[in-house]
Structures are given as C-alpha cells and as structure tokens.
Amino acid sequence: MSNIADFNAASNAATDSEHEVQLGLLRALCAAAGENRDAAVVGEILDNLIAYSEAHFVSEELLMRLKSYDDYEDHVDDHAYMLDTLRTIASRHAAGDSALIAGEAASALAFIGNHIATRDRRFADYVRNGL
Numbered sequence: 001m002s003n004i005a006d007f008n009a010a011s012n013a014a015t016d017s018e019h020e021v022q023l024g025l026l027r028a029l030c031a032a033a034g035e036n037r038d039a040a041v042v043g044e045i046l047d048n049l050i051a052y053s054e055a056h057f058v059s060e061e062l063l064m065r066l067k068s069y070d071d072y073e074d075h076v077d078d079h080a081y082m083l084d085t086l087r088t089i090a091s092r093h094a095a096g097d098s099a100l101i102a103g104e105a106a107s108a109l110a111f112i113g114n115h116i117a118t119r120d121r122r123f124a125d126y127v128r129n130g131l
Contacts (some may be wrong), residue, residue: 009015010086012017018059019120022052023036025048026109027109029101030105032103042125043093043094046086050083050090055081055084057076057083064076067126067127068122069126071119071122075123078119082112084113085107088104089101089104089105089108
C-alpha cells in the first residue's frame with residue numbers, strides 16, 4: 001500500500017466483507033433453527049459462527065488498537081456480549097435444549113446488525129478520516 005489512505009480504504013473493505021460473512025452465518029443459523037433442521041447441522045453452523053466471530057473480533061480489535069480508537073472499550077464490550085450469547089446458545093444446543101435457539105439467533109442477528117450499523121460504522125468513519 002502506498003499510503004495511509006490506501007491502508008484505511010483496504011481495512012474498511014476487508015472489515016465490511018467479514019461482516020457479510022458473519023451476517024450470512026447468523027442468517028443460516030436462524031433459518032436452520034427455524035426449520036428445525038438436524039441438530040448436527042445447527043451445531044456446525046454455530047461452531048463456524050463462533051470461530052469466525054472470534055477471529056473477526058480479534059482482527060477488528062487489533063485495528064482499533066493500532067488506530068488508538070477512542071471508543072475501544074465499549075466496542076469490545078459488544079464483542080464480548082455477542083460471543084457470550086453465541087457460546088450460551090451453543091452450550092444449550094449441545095445439551096439438547098434447542099427449543100429457544102431460533103429466537104435467540106434472531107436476537108443475536110438483530111444485535112450484531114445494530115452493532116455493525118452503529119459502532120462499526122463509527123469506527124469505519126474514524127479509520128476513513130485517518131484519525
């Protein structure tokens with residue numbers, strides 16, 4: 001990359017792509033749970049979603065630290081809440097208590113959608129403006 005503006009643009013594009021994958025996995029979880037698909041299928045989606053979210057959040061948090069982002073703590077709190085929620089859903093599912101997964105997955109999708117639209121948007125603007 002030739003300059004900081006190129007780096008910032010590439011960072012935003014990469015993060016947006018990661019958000020699309022994360023949202024896609026959440027939508028797949030909502031669909032699978034809503035259709036009462038096989039427990040193994042739901043479990044696999046959950047495992048992939050948790051692993052992907054962990055990796056995405058780490059990369060985003062590293063970028064926030066690199067940029068000395070002023071809203072780091074609150075942003076990371078959202079990440080921790082989301083991971084705790086997903087791990088709780090996975091634990092219940094593994095224990096055979098899958099009755100509420102569709103609703104919990106829908107709530108998680110709404111939460112992360114709001115997070116992306118607000119906190120991630122603010123961070124993207126922060127990066128784009130070279131702050």
